[in-house]
Amino acid sequence: MMKLRKASSVLLCLTLATSLLAACGSSKEGEKAAEGGNTTEAAKDVKKEGFPIVSQPLTLKMMSQDAGQADWNKMPVLQEMEKLTGIKMEYQLAPVDSYETKKNLVFASGNLPDVFFAADLKPAEQVTYGTQGVLIPLDPYIDGGYAPNLKKVFDEHPEIRKSFTTPDGHMYALPYIDLSAVWYRGPMWYNGKFLKKLGMTELPKTTDELYTYLKRVKDEDANGNGKQDEVPLASVKLDDLRMYFLGFWGIYGEAYYADKDGKVHYTPQEEGYKGYLTFLNKLWKENLLDHETFSQTDEQKKAKGKNNQVALFSDYFPYFTLGGEPSEDNPLMTPVKSEVAGSPVYGKHPGISARGTFAITSSNPNPEATMRWVDYLYSYEGSTLFNQGPENLLWKFKNKDAKEKEWLPVPGGGDREEYKGTITPNYGILTPGINMSEVTKGLRSSFDDWIDKENQEKLVPIARSPFPNVYLTDAEQSEATALLSDLNTYVIQMEAKFVTGQEPLSNWDKYVAQLKKMGSDRIVELYQAAHDR
């Protein structure tokens, strides 16, 4: 009897032990995953010209972000690419929103893919993982003839190459290149209906005229519904208008920028920044700047736009906020002149992405072939394939020699952009590649051309890139990151207080003194040094 009891106690105890194991997760079992080693033998099989790139089938593990539109294995663009290059990609995808977490996990655990696509690698990450040897230098392969297209772009624009080379002289990631880019983020737009209603034949040219116009919107019932529900200037936490507005006071960037003479400035302690705060504070006091600015979401702002309440706002295209179809009735805001000499200015996009979009890891068995694979994306054909899909699916050639194309009807009807998302990975994520005007030749809408015209007229003449893409050394980077994270929190807080009047502008000197105490001058020093290198 006792024995039996004991035996079953043991049994229960075993169950218990199992649950204990599960609970604290201390099992030492499990097989060690086989890791792929580095081989240079494979390079012999890689052709420097022509396709396919490899004669022996090659499979690579590619990590990327996924906008969740379609199964990558079934995307015609990627299937085409596999057929062309002979390289099969195994996709390891993370949804856009959790990619950052997964990327960090992968680096921390050493469970590396062979390739990062749409890699979103910050400069600091490129430096760190590059120095550690986790990411391999790409320049030997570019110069070694495995990237003819990229090499050509670099030779034509040496500054791109320079700005993506880390302090140790190597390049660990590739940028997305778009030399025609003008905006960093959505610019400001006027609601055309309001302009018409108030009889504005000319857009405001100075901050005073801007103020007068916004005031009129409020007082003269611009949307004609008999209620004073107009929101003259709409914003979400000021993030969307800050950079554009700072330009009115001669400032190019939100945090730091280099002026014409190459002198670096820390924006929040500049006199121009005070002008910006003063102006917004005036708008706030008269209820011309939306009083829900600091509490609303973008969705709420858009709802006001669709309700025809908003006069001036930021968005990528005006119809995103106002609703309806793309239309040329809502003009781009002309940057306005303030009391600062030489204003307005506009901080222009530098033409390359700040973050790396492509990288090769140390576990990649065949970097040569990988380099050739990605190089295709920097050619006219590759760019066309990835951006517009394969020929005769969404488009066909009208005149192949002139590279002129025309749209085909969307298969199965429906929205063209949405359909595009199911055939190519270049949808909603920033992928390696280059934007060439020939790619969209014949495919551009009149709206696209209008946007270009507005940019050329209003922004490009006064535009300059705020700061070249530079790398800090590891030590500098960690110092700058620490300083900036404290400074940013303080600056954002104070900006809101100054604008809403919680903190009177007479306290400006105290605020600047506090910034200096927190190391703002050190930031200037660090970036000045990096700028001058």
Next chain:
Amino acid sequence: MVSGVKETRRDKVFLICNYIYVFLAFIIVFYPVVYMLSASISDPKYVGSGEMWLLPKGITFEGYKRVFENSAIWTGYGNTILYTAIGTLVNLAVTLPAAYALSRKDFVGRNFFMGMFMVTMFFGGGLVPSYLLIKELGMVNSMWALIIPSAASIWNIIVSRTFFQSSIPKELQEAAQIDGCTNMRMFVKIILPLSTPIIAVMALFYGVGHWNSYFSAMIYLNDAAKYPLQLVLRQILVLQEMAAQGGGAMDMATASALNNKAEVAALMKYSVIIVATLPIIAVYPFLQRYFVQGVMIGSVKG
């Protein structure tokens, strides 16, 4: 109320206050539910601007239509049901025996094991080591990564242990032993049938947990076809935020794509939430009576 006893004035005041209080509590709990329902069939324009605050405005079923057309949501639904069912079974198979063993005073090393369990309530390995462990165990990108690491919840083991200790008379177990019943048989034939309340409660606790969890799925799963519903839902909602932030280098196609997604998300958001919560709401009333019994007995008498 017992008839015949006359209510005093004070009783009446108390009763009225009570009703008011309960009614307010009801409103607080009920309002979000109505809001969700209304929002799910309203035009996002009105929801965004705050014009829709109780009753639906600009009624549209477009959101539900989109949800029903979206295959990712249905695969997610299937996955969630599968993970919840298997996960809960594993949870019960681990929790109940462990709790019973720990409830027996004659179990040698009881305090030691309990102590070891308790340690895991306060200390964990952290994300990266856990990830490495799961990877070495070969469970990355499989449903076991969501089930095995969370197979036993110490909290639940303690609740069940207290239940076994307090609601199943020791005398019953002794009587069974005298009749020659083995421990195993006693557990299966006597203890379990007497423990339906706690089994139901545990199933509900664990089941809801599995149903709502997304974090381990986000970390361990790579294959979109394996995503549970909550992760799909999260993706839809978070993408909307991302579109709003914009920033960085974006080309025009990317911007239009994100804007497009944001608009769809605004439309679908509330309908997805309704569709995702409905099964739990539907199951709850049936388990609720056990819920009160099980937890109360387990906790109060312990």
